[in-house]
Amino acid sequence: MNSTFANFIKERRLGQDLTLRQLCQNTGYDVAYISRLENGLIDAPSDIEKLKALAKAYSIQLGSETWMEFSDLAATSRRSVPEDTYANPVVPRFLPVFYRKMRKDKLTSEDIKQLTSLLTGESAE
Amino acid sequence: MNPPLYVPIISDEELSQIASAFLEKHSQSDLLPVHIEKICDREGVGLLIVPDLTSLKNTEAYIANNCEVIVMDQNVFETQVDRARFGIAHELSHRILHTAHLEQFPISDADSYEAFHSAVSVDNLAIIEDQAYSLAGHLLMPSNLLNAEIERLINEEAAGNELTDNIIQRIVRALAATFMVSADAMLRQIKKVNNLLHQAITDETRAILVPPYVRAPVIASIR
Secondary structure, eight states, X not given: OOSSHHXXXXXXXXXXXXXXXXXXXXXXXXXXXXXXXXXXXXXXOSSHHHHHXXXXXXXXXXXXXXXXXXXXXXXXXXXXXXXXXXXXXXXXXXXXXXXXXHHHHOOOHHHHHHHHHHHHOXXXX | OOOOOOOOXXXXXXXXXXXXXXXXXXXXXXOSSOOHHHHHXXXXXXXXXXXXXXXXXXXXXXXXXXXXXXXXXXXXHHHOHHHHHHHHHHXXXXXXXXXXXXXXXXXXXXXXXXXXXXXXOHHHHXXXXXXXXXXXXXXXXXXXXXXXXXXHHXXXXXXXXXXXXXXXXXXXHHHHHHHTOOHHHHXXXXXXHOHHHHHHOOXXXXXXXXXXXXXXXXXXXXX
């Protein structure tokens, strides 16, 4: 799993066997902008339409699993929480608790592993 | 204060072998033109394209962040593809040859760049730039492929007749187009790998192929 938005989109481009130049020529994107995104120097766009257009440039189908990962990493790169997660009523209650716990007790890597395991249903190995 | 930069001594023959092994590693040994941007991707080297870099930093390209990112002027990258290819190959060559030597200089900004320059003598800087220039030439114009192309074109264009200036100009232009490099870079590589053709190139032909107003080779710095 890619840990950053920059890595994610770069890996996505490499997976399509495209160079930076080819991707920009195919899509009309400014190469300076895309190179800054891929090097993690700027955050993903916050405007949803711009994010969708960017997804299209990287051949990411809206609503797909890849789109979910893409938009989650985009939100993380902007240090924000994905808008759609607020549709779940538990989230606004859960997040403040999570943030307080994180600040007060300094989550260990073991805590994060267990939390991830709980959320994904996968073993915390 | 940093110790002086240790400059490796590498012969041109060794540089040719290094290029050959590197291209083989990236499955580019027999592909023309060499896909240098794809090689960067495979090496994990990022390309960062910056508008007006040349006027901002007085250089068209440099390699930074422990040789992991090549920074290049947007205008060069977009409008002078041959020049951009050579610039990328040049910076990649610094990564191949000099990463270990540059470890003592964590170059990331203008101050650390100044510190690097003050620690390296002009002569040593010239040596490492020459090495990167030569390796870039071998990466983009591997001797085996270049010689094969020269032989093919001579047979095709001259067909046993004398190599006239016109024929040589056509051959060099065709070679430059095939390898996607400038005529100037091609002439320099021909000098290294094919003495027969090199000897046949007159000063007049050279002046026609590389007019005086053509800029000098890519100015690139280690940063």
